[in-house]
Structure formats: structure tokens, C-alpha cells
Amino acid sequence: MEVIDQWVAEFFIRRQHNTRVSPINLLSALKFGDSSDCLKLKISSVLRDISNSLNRGMLDEGTLDLLEILEKLLLQQRSLIMESHKSAYCWTAAECTLRFMWPLSASDGLFTDALEKIWTKRIGILKESGSDLVTHDLLKWETDLKKALEDPELYQRIRETNIRYTAISFLTQLLKEQWALLGNSSLESVAQRRFLKRKADNNVEGDCVDNRSDPNAVDESTRRLENDTIDNVNERRGTGEGEDGNGNNRDIEGAGCLENDEIDKVNEQHAADEEQTMSAQEQEHEPSLDKGDKMAARELKDYLLEIQRHIDPSTRQDQEPNNAINRSVDVTPQPARVNRSGTGVQDHNEVRQQDNVIARGSGIQETWSGRIRPRLPTPVPLNVSPLKNVNSPVRRRKKFWTPEEEKALREGVKEYGKSWKDIKNANPAVLGERTEVDLKDKWRNLVR
DNA sequence: ATAGGGCTAGTA
DNA sequence: TACTAGCCCTAT
Structure with a gap:
């Protein structure tokens, strides 16, 4: 691959929404060869991919794939693997599993499949390869999740936790750090x-x-x-x-x-x-998309997918035409976790949809590293903000503030003032169940 | 994103 | 009935 091709591709992957570019002409001018000289370009591509997933509120096994690929690329350029990278992997893996815990009982649904495919196989391969992504926290999650299979009380407890925000926070931090390093x-x-x-x-x-x-x-x-x-x-x-x-x-x-x-x-x-x-x-x-630029953005997205396929076809497995269409069509946010925390009664259509997805995916796919790895389907795209009730007439259940939460809030205000979002971001583990507005309301109560 | 008014459920 | 904590809606 010509160096100038590499530079141009990298430049445009970083600047996703550039209306002055004719992607088709540009693409036809580029020739992508072996990957050995494309490290920086590849890293940019993977980061952009993770960023796109987050923007769409998608946290799935594709994200885990990307994090694994990123680790390999960083090792190739002899970089250390950061804590944010390890944490992002750990919490994303847990979140991917928790998404299959919507039934009230561990024996119903896909929880056992998720355990097998994510923890036994995928992470098993990581362990064999001596990956830095296998951390103490990750192993702790593995133990707990496997224990939950036998222990209904533990299953219930894990099932009701909301770790999505934590995973998103670590992924966001990882992106910020990696973009800065680039x-x-x-x-x-x-x-x-x-x-x-x-x-x-x-x-x-x-x-x-x-x-x-x-x-x-x-x-x-x-x-x-x-x-x-x-x-x-x-x-x-x-x-x-x-x-x-x-x-x-x-x-x-x-x-x-x-x-x-x-x-x-x-x-x-x-x-x-x-x-x-x-x-x-x-x-x-991380550009914000102007409303009038949607057409150009979509065109550019297609262009990016095309470039990414050229760079490394096997990394783009979930962006093959069918899935790409699914992704680009269905971006409507769905109510988050309704089924998991609700009654367990699931809409029939949704069950059917899930079955279809499962039937479509063979369960085993070739990965970037060339190893065979099973893949769970993504059942429902979730909101990025897990607490936001979209068009739901149902009020959230009243939940009293714990002393720990209150302490986190007080310390947050001391540090950040009334920047509720920053306070929440600073301590997602404790304040993950509260919205920014909750923080504001609670503070109002505290200072009354 | 944040502030502020208002609503709801619980309690004395 | 009054008060409170937590939640929701809306304007800025």
C-alpha cells in the first residue's frame, strides 16, 4: 500500500463527517495491500468502529472483538495495554452476558449459552494466549456468573444490577486516551x-x-x-x-x-x-453531526465500511451487507432493560425476532485472528443512557439514596460543583443507577 | 446540560 | 392535612 494512500485513508477515517469528500472517487484511487504498514491506520479504524458502536448505543460481542483486535495492534507497536482497555473489556464482557439474563430463572433463555460462548470459549482463548485483558476483575466476573447458574439468589442479584453505564464509561475513557496517544x-x-x-x-x-x-x-x-x-x-x-x-x-x-x-x-x-x-x-x-448533514454522513459511513473491509475483511464480519443494512436502518433506541427488571413476560414479537437473529447467525464465525469463535447475536439495541425512560408512562420505582451514594454526591459537588454529568462520570460504580437529574434533585434536598 | 416547578407516594 | 424524598416535565 502506498504511504500516501495510507495517510489519506487514515485522515478520513478520523474525520468521519466531511462533506467535501467524494468517497467513491477517493476509494477507487486507494490500493490497500498487506497490513504490515497500516498499523496507525488500523488503530484509527478500530477506534472509529468502537466509537460508532457507542454512538449507536451498541455494546455487543462485536465490541469485544474490536477490543481484542485493538490489543493485538497495540502490542504490535509495542504499546502497553492500559487499565481503561482492560476494564472496558471486562465490563463489556459482563454486560454482554447480563443482556441474556432477562428471564427470571437461569435455566430459561440464553444465559447458559452466553456463559459458554463468551466466558468458556472466547475468554478461554484469551487465557490461552496470555492476553493482558484477562484481569483479576474479569476472572471474578467469570466466577460469579458461573456460580449464578447454580445459585438463584446470586443470579437474581446480578440480573438486577446495571453495569451498562460502567462499561460505556470505560470504553469512552479508552477512546479518549487512544485518540490522544495517536x-x-x-x-x-x-x-x-x-x-x-x-x-x-x-x-x-x-x-x-x-x-x-x-x-x-x-x-x-x-x-x-x-x-x-x-x-x-x-x-x-x-x-x-x-x-x-x-x-x-x-x-x-x-x-x-x-x-x-x-x-x-x-x-x-x-x-x-x-x-x-x-x-x-x-x-x-468525535464530531457532532449537524442535522443537515445526514445524507453526507451516511454516504461517508458506507465509504468507511468499504475502506475497513479493504483493510481487514475479517474484522468487518458484523458489517456484511445484511447486517450493515440492519444497523443503518434500525437505530431507534429501545427502552433499556425493560425485560430484565420487569416481570419477565416478554413480548412475543421480540422473542420471535431474537429467534430469527439466532437462526441467522450460525453461532460460529471466523475472527480477525483467524481462530474459530462462537458469536452470540445482539438481541435488542439498548439505549446509551440506561435510566432514561423512553415514552414510558410508568414511573421509576422510588429508590432511596444510600449513604454511599450520598457521600459520592457530596464529594462530587465539592470537586466539580454542579456539573451533575461530571459527578456521575467520576463515580459510575456508585452513581450508575442515578441520572444527572436525580443528582440535581438529591442535592436540592440536601441543601434545603 | 441544568434549573426549577410540580407531581406522587409515604408518613406522621 | 402537611411535610418530605424522589421522580418527572419543561424552559432556558
Whole structure:
């Protein structure tokens, strides 16, 4: 694959909603070869995929696949696997299983299938390969879930927990960290270097005396342009962890961090990259879609799927035409977890739909790594916000605040003020069952 | 996203 | 009936 193809593809994968692009022309101009020189492009692609899933409120085994692929790619570029990555995998795996716990009894429904396919087989393979994603928390979930098969009380307890928000929080954190680590796209980096070089050249023309007295000024810029390969910057960044979207280093959840001199190098590089910056890179990583741009966005999405298929066909297994159509058509959010926490009586149509999905999927599919792995279908797309009642006339059951929740709220207000969303995000494990409005209401009560 | 008014259920 | 905690709706 030509380097320029790689740069262009990477650039557009990062900027999903660009109305000035003709995807078809662009795609026809690109030739995708072996994957060895596409690491940065692949990582961008996987991150974009995870991001798209989250935007659609989808957390399923496809997400687990993507997290596993991301781990392999990061290991290829000799990056450490971050805590957010491990946690995201752990809670997504648990969430995928909990989604099959809507019947009141463990023996009904697909819970045993989910256990077998997700925990015994999928995670079994991970264990064999010595993956970093197999954490203490993951093993604890495995033990609990398998115990729940025999213990109705435990099954009930797990069944009623809501961990979706936790999984989403970790995935969001992972995306933020990984986008930050990727830094500028290769195309932008090179463009910026050329910009700097031109600027330096202009200075040379404008002031020959200075140039003679300091010949290194131009040489340095030229040298960077010629010698810096696209992955140089990335490799340097890839060894570090815990960098936020503003380009600042911070230690995340006790993960390893750069030595001080390395931090300085990275910061210097960032300072150079961000001087005369061409665009607000970070904001564009997660762009918000203008209402008038839906057509262009859809066109671009198709284009992305096409690119992704070229990059690595086996990773796009759930985006084959049929499923792609399903995904693009059915994006209407469904009420979250109604069946799990409800009476257990399920709508017949929904049961039939699930059966159809199961019948369609063979249960065994080829994965990115080339290993055979079973796949559970996604029964119902759920809301991203698990507590939001969509068009439901039923009031949520009154639930009194626990001292732990109250403490988390007080500490949150102390730290973030009245930013209820931030407070909730800061402590999803405790406040996961409360909406931002709940936080606001409770605070109103507390200060009365 | 947040603030504020109002509603509901529980309780004294 | 009055009060409260938690929940919901709507305007900004």
C-alpha cells in the first residue's frame, strides 16, 4: 500500500463527517495491500468502529472483538495495554452476558449459552494466549456468573444490577486516551512540517544574513520533513500512557507512565505539532453531526465500511451487507432493560425476532485472528443512557439514596460543583443507577 | 446540560 | 392535612 494512500485513508477515517469528500472517487484511487504498514491506520479504524458502536448505543460481542483486535495492534507497536482497555473489556464482557439474563430463572433463555460462548470459549482463548485483558476483575466476573447458574439468589442479584453505564464509561475513557496517544494524523503531521518548512524558507529569503549566521534553522526543518517517518511520532507516543485530549500527561489508574525526559520529548513534539495548528484536532475526533448533514454522513459511513473491509475483511464480519443494512436502518433506541427488571413476560414479537437473529447467525464465525469463535447475536439495541425512560408512562420505582451514594454526591459537588454529568462520570460504580437529574434533585434536598 | 416547578407516594 | 424524598416535565 502506498504511504500516501495510507495517510489519506487514515485522515478520513478520523474525520468521519466531511462533506467535501467524494468517497467513491477517493476509494477507487486507494490500493490497500498487506497490513504490515497500516498499523496507525488500523488503530484509527478500530477506534472509529468502537466509537460508532457507542454512538449507536451498541455494546455487543462485536465490541469485544474490536477490543481484542485493538490489543493485538497495540502490542504490535509495542504499546502497553492500559487499565481503561482492560476494564472496558471486562465490563463489556459482563454486560454482554447480563443482556441474556432477562428471564427470571437461569435455566430459561440464553444465559447458559452466553456463559459458554463468551466466558468458556472466547475468554478461554484469551487465557490461552496470555492476553493482558484477562484481569483479576474479569476472572471474578467469570466466577460469579458461573456460580449464578447454580445459585438463584446470586443470579437474581446480578440480573438486577446495571453495569451498562460502567462499561460505556470505560470504553469512552479508552477512546479518549487512544485518540490522544495517536496524536495528529500522519497527513496532518506532514502537512504541518511542510508548513513550517515553507515558513522557514520564507524567512531565509527574507533575511539571508541571519541564515548564514544560523544555517541549522532551515536544515533542521528539512531534516524533519525528510527523516520523520509517519510512525516516528506515534511510536514515541505509543510507549507512554495516560495522556489526555489536551496533550497533557497524567497517570491513569496507576498505569505505567513515561520517564520525565521522555515526557519532555513528547511534549516538545506536541508543541511543535500544535504550533500553527491547522485544525482543532481533538474536537474533530468525535464530531457532532449537524442535522443537515445526514445524507453526507451516511454516504461517508458506507465509504468507511468499504475502506475497513479493504483493510481487514475479517474484522468487518458484523458489517456484511445484511447486517450493515440492519444497523443503518434500525437505530431507534429501545427502552433499556425493560425485560430484565420487569416481570419477565416478554413480548412475543421480540422473542420471535431474537429467534430469527439466532437462526441467522450460525453461532460460529471466523475472527480477525483467524481462530474459530462462537458469536452470540445482539438481541435488542439498548439505549446509551440506561435510566432514561423512553415514552414510558410508568414511573421509576422510588429508590432511596444510600449513604454511599450520598457521600459520592457530596464529594462530587465539592470537586466539580454542579456539573451533575461530571459527578456521575467520576463515580459510575456508585452513581450508575442515578441520572444527572436525580443528582440535581438529591442535592436540592440536601441543601434545603 | 441544568434549573426549577410540580407531581406522587409515604408518613406522621 | 402537611411535610418530605424522589421522580418527572419543561424552559432556558
